[in-house]
Amino acid sequence: xxxxxxxxxxAALHPDTDRAGPLVLIDADNTLWDTDGVFxxxxxxxLEAVERAANLTGPKADRLEFVRKFDQELAxxxxxxxxxxxxLLIDALTLGLRGVDFQEAVRRAWSNGAGSGLDRTLxxxxxxxFFVNIAKQPKLLAGVVKGLRALASIGTTPVVxxxxxxxxxxxxxxxxxxxxxxxxxFEAPKTVRMFERVRKLATVGQSIYVIGDQLTRDIxxxxxxxxxxxxxPGGFQPKWELEADTxxxxxxxxxxxxxxxxxxxEADTQPSN
Numbered sequence: 199x200x201x202x203x204x205x206x207x208x209a210a211l212h213p214d215t216d217r218a219g220p221l222v223l224i225d226a227d228n229t230l231w232d233t234d235g236v237f238x239x240x241x242x243x244x245l246e247a248v249e250r251a252a253n254l255t256g257p258k259a260d261r262l263e264f265v266r267k268f269d270q271e272l273a274x275x276x277x278x279x280x281x282x283x284x285x286l287l288i289d290a291l292t293l294g295l296r297g298v299d300f301q302e303a304v305r306r307a308w309s310n311g312a313g314s315g316l317d318r319t320l321x322x323x324x325x326x327x328f329f330v331n332i333a334k335q336p337k338l339l340a341g342v343v344k345g346l347r348a349l350a351s352i353g354t355t356p357v358v359x360x361x362x363x364x365x366x367x368x369x370x371x372x373x374x375x376x377x378x379x380x381x382x383x384f385e386a387p388k389t390v391r392m393f394e395r396v397r398k399l400a401t402v403g404q405s406i407y408v409i410g411d412q413l414t415r416d417i418x419x420x421x422x423x424x425x426x427x428x429x430x431p432g433g434f435q436p437k438w439e440l441e442a443d444t445x446x447x448x449x450x451x452x453x454x455x456x457x458x459x460x461x462x463x464e465a466d467t468q469p470s471n
Contacts, residue, residue: 219353220464221400223384223393223420225410226360226367228432229453231336231374238434240331241265241287247324248288251316254295266434268294271304285325289314333366335373341454346379348457352464357399359384361415388415393423405464409456413444421446426463428456 227233245265249256257264268290269280276282289307292314294300306313311321349356356379360367364385371377386392393408400406406425410416411432420427421444429446430453448463450456 219355220405220407220460221355221357222349222460223396223406223408224356224358225412225416226358226370227362228411229339229409229430230342230358230376231338231370232433233336234432234434236334236336237332238262240328241269243331244284244288244324244328245291247327248291249295251320251324252292252295254292256295264294265291267300268304271300275304275308284328285311285321288321288324289316292316335370338374339453341452345454345457346376348454348461350379352461355381357382357384357396359386359388359396361386361388388419390419390422393420393425397423397425405467407460409453413446417446418444428459430456
């Protein structure tokens with residue numbers, strides 16, 4: 199059965215608790231909480247601000263898709279990926295609203311942001327407001343508390359790992375009162391080498407799993423490091439994710455379903471009596 203076809207239930211799935219519980223590496227954004235929802239709201243707000251500033255009107259339908267064409271093009275070109283400076287998006291959107299093709303708009307915004315015609319003080323204000331909006335606390339995703347409680351019931355070591363700000367992730371954990379379920383928060387680039395180093399945290403015979411929402415950033419490097427992976431597709435899939443030729447060990451529709459698959463995997467590896 200392929201990873202895309204596997205389903206499971208948490209009911210009555212408790213591996214042998216005499217064994218060391220698994221080490222579970224959990225991605226933060228869009229795996230535990232809905233960061234994408236925060237960004238979607240902020241990006242739509244940014245589009246409205248650009249429309250007012252430029253006295254232009256964007257599309258009435260598929261407005262988020264309109265913004266994200268520019269967003270993904272910038273992310274693919276910039277060495278910081280999705281963490282590129284938001285002023286580039288402001289200038290690119292302005293050019294796009296004036297009818298410039300999104301790829302050309304991104305090129306112009308990058309080479310000469312002032313060419314968008316927007317007052318730079320106003321651009322700085324929109325950028326500042328955007329930062330405030332993306333800093334809002336995201337909502338927990340479905341099944342997260344249930345899944346974390348289930349992991350705690352078998353003595354796992356849950357480690358949240360992020361390429362973003364460790365302090366921000368800790369604030370979100372505290373905001374949702376998840377601290378009792380998390381052993382530590384780990385900030386580092388998600389590379390094969392990083393996952394190989396993290397494997398050394400495991401005790402002899404302890405199994406390791408990675409749970410994440412990105413094939414390219416979470417699943418692929420963990421696969422290559424020899425770690426079992428559980429993929430939870432996020433609501434927003436960048437085009438490079440859709441093009442990724444990577445298969446996880448398992449795939450689940452929600453966090454608690456991912457934990458159920460982990461339980462099944464652990465039960466399958468228990469020695470027979």
